[in-house]
Amino acid sequence: MRWLLLLCLLLPGYGLASTQIITGDASLKAAFIYRFAQFTVWPDAKPDSLRYCIAGDDTVLLAMRDILRDSSNPVTAVTLQQNLQSCDVLYIAAGTTTLSTFSENVGTKTILTIAENVQTFRQGMVIGFITEPKRLSFRVNLQVAKQQGLTLSSQMLKLAKEIY
Secondary structure (H helix, E strand, C coil): CHHHHHHHHHCCCCHHHHHHHHHHHHHHHHHHHHHHHHCEECCCCCCCCCCEEEECCHHHHHHHHHHCCCCCCCEEEECCCCCCCCCCEEEECCCCCCCCCHHHHHCCCCCEEEECCHHHHCCCCCEEEEEECCEEEEEECHHHHHHHCCEECHHHHHHCCEEC
16 A cells, blocks of 8 residues: 555655756756856846746746746746737747747747747747756857847856757
């Protein structure tokens, strides 16, 4: 009977073990997103209060809210179909598939865009996560960053696994 209970706690979707893994992964991504914004220079001046927008991942949304709980930086859940003009930092999760209207909804606003997977990254994002066994790293598209008017810190670029 103990083995059955232990098995239920370790299986995805049951008990605490899967929740801790998801929370840990989401917290790590949220920490990366927060640091990416800190090591980015906006064209004129960094806004006093950055607005973080999260599309398609409630766990990352909650982790970002936890990181920024004592700051004036709002964290908002968004869809790519809505107007994204108020976003300064936009994270797009892997399950978010509707990118066709994305550029229309961003308009001319300078936004630091971060993608969870390579397919989304290749569609014009500034930063993309690389998920490896027991490791999370990132790639950077400097050309897109320059088009957006963003300058990425050399300290951050040293840590990037791939730079385009």
